[in-house]
Amino acid sequence: xxxxxxxxxxxxxxxxxxxxxxxxxxxxxxxxxxxxxxxxxxxxxxxxxxxxxxxxxxxxxxxxxxxxxxxxxxxxxxxxxxxxxxxxxxxxxxxxxxxxxxxxxxxxxxxxxxxxxxxxxxxxxxxxxxxxxxxxxxxxxxxxxxxxxxxxxxxxxxxxxxxxxxxxxxxxxxxxxxxxxxxxxxxxxxxxxxxxxxxxxxxxxxxxxxxxxxx
Ligand code: GRF
Numbered sequence: 001x002x003x004x005x006x007x008x009x010x011x012x013x014x015x016x017x018x019x020x021x022x023x024x025x026x027x028x029x030x031x032x033x034x035x036x037x038x039x040x041x042x043x044x045x046x047x048x049x050x051x052x053x054x055x056x057x058x059x060x061x062x063x064x065x066x067x068x069x070x071x072x073x074x075x076x077x078x079x080x081x082x083x084x085x086x087x088x089x090x091x092x093x094x095x096x097x098x099x100x101x102x103x104x105x106x107x108x109x110x111x112x113x114x115x116x117x118x119x120x121x122x123x124x125x126x127x128x129x130x131x132x133x134x135x136x137x138x139x140x141x142x143x144x145x146x147x148x149x150x151x152x153x154x155x156x157x158x159x160x161x162x163x164x165x166x167x168x169x170x171x172x173x174x175x176x177x178x179x180x181x182x183x184x185x186x187x188x189x190x191x192x193x194x195x196x197x198x199x200x201x202x203x204x205x206x207x208x209x210x211x212x213x214x215x
Contacts, residue, residue, distance in 0.1 A: 004031040004188040007083035009074070009091040010038045014045025015173060016089040016110055016180050021052040023181035030188035035081040037074060039093055055081060061093055071099040087184065088142065097144040105194050107142040108187070110180050112172045114138060114154055119147035124168045127159065135159050135168060137176045139183035141194055150199045152192050153183040155210035178210055 006024075008017050017036060024033050036049035037057045049056045057077045064070035070093075078086065088109040100107065113123035115138040120126070127135045136156040143149035155175035159168060186192035192201050 001030070003029070004184075005034040005082050005084045006031045006087055006184065007035040007037060007078045007081065007085070008033055008049075008087045008089050010036060010043065010045035010089050011040050011092040012043050012045060012090050014043065014048045014090065016176055017045050018048050019177035019181050020087065020089065020184065021048060021054065023185070025052065029181075029185065031085070031184050034083050035078065037077060039070075039074075039091070045090070057081075067093075067096050068098065071096060075099065075102060085187070087180070089180070094146065095142070100142055100144050103142075105141060108139055108152065108183065109142050109147070109149075110137060110139050110176055110183075111147045112137050112169065112176065114156065115140060115147060115151060124165045124172070128163060128165060128168060133159055135172060137172050137179055139179050141199070150194050150197055152186065152199050152201075153179045153210065155179040175210060182210070 008020060010017050021033055023029050024031055033054050035055050035057060036045060037059060038046050039059055039061045041058050041060060046056050046058070059070065059073050059077065061070045064073065084106065086103050086107045111123065113127060114136045118126045134156050136154055138151055139153045140151045141149040155178060157171045157175055183192065186201060192199050
């Protein structure tokens with residue numbers, strides 16, 4: 001079966017990208033990374049892509065007059081590389097409704113909280129401030145509102161006494177690296193499908209939940 005051609009949008013470190021690259025390096029994985037596109041030049045994610053022999057592109061948003069023209073350029077490069085599905089992996093630009101509709105149900109994101117709790121850029125800080133005992137990460141289809149959309153996979157971790165933001169972030173990140181490849185695999189195999197505001201997963205062995213440390 002043909003592998004799903006995926007474009008990954010990044011802005012920085014790229015550890016989730018690495019998890020996807022590692023998964024896709026197995027020929028049995030149902031998706032291949034066709035392109036890694038960064039809006040920031042020189043980031044580590046681009047090095048990771050190059051090391052994996054994957055095509056890269058840099059589209060610096062600062063070179064554009066507004067989000068629309070920037071997103072048109074991103075869209076054009078994705079299409080040029082035959083990308084069929086897009087993963088956001090630490091991509092630090094808000095996408096407009098226009099881009100989201102062009103990639104509707106073909107665009108997913110990973111967020112470091114158990115959505116719908118703690119949307120936004122300070123998920124771990126907010127989780128600690130709220131005193132929750134469990135946090136985690138969510139892979140979800142992208143909708144125009146930030147950190148919103150049908151949930152594919154979640155992974156949960158404990159919040160431990162004395163945790164600083166960095167401790168919780170590291171514990172969650174480890175699970176992100178399992179959740180993202182799992183979510184993409186389920187989608188690429190046609191086993192996770194959007195149904196209204198939710199995602200239906202149609203295999204008993206593939207519930208979209210991971211519980212730390214091992215499920
Ligand atoms: C991750 O925590 C992800 O959940 C959030 O941004 C971070 C990106 O990290 N959206 P990396 O670039 O994948 O290492």
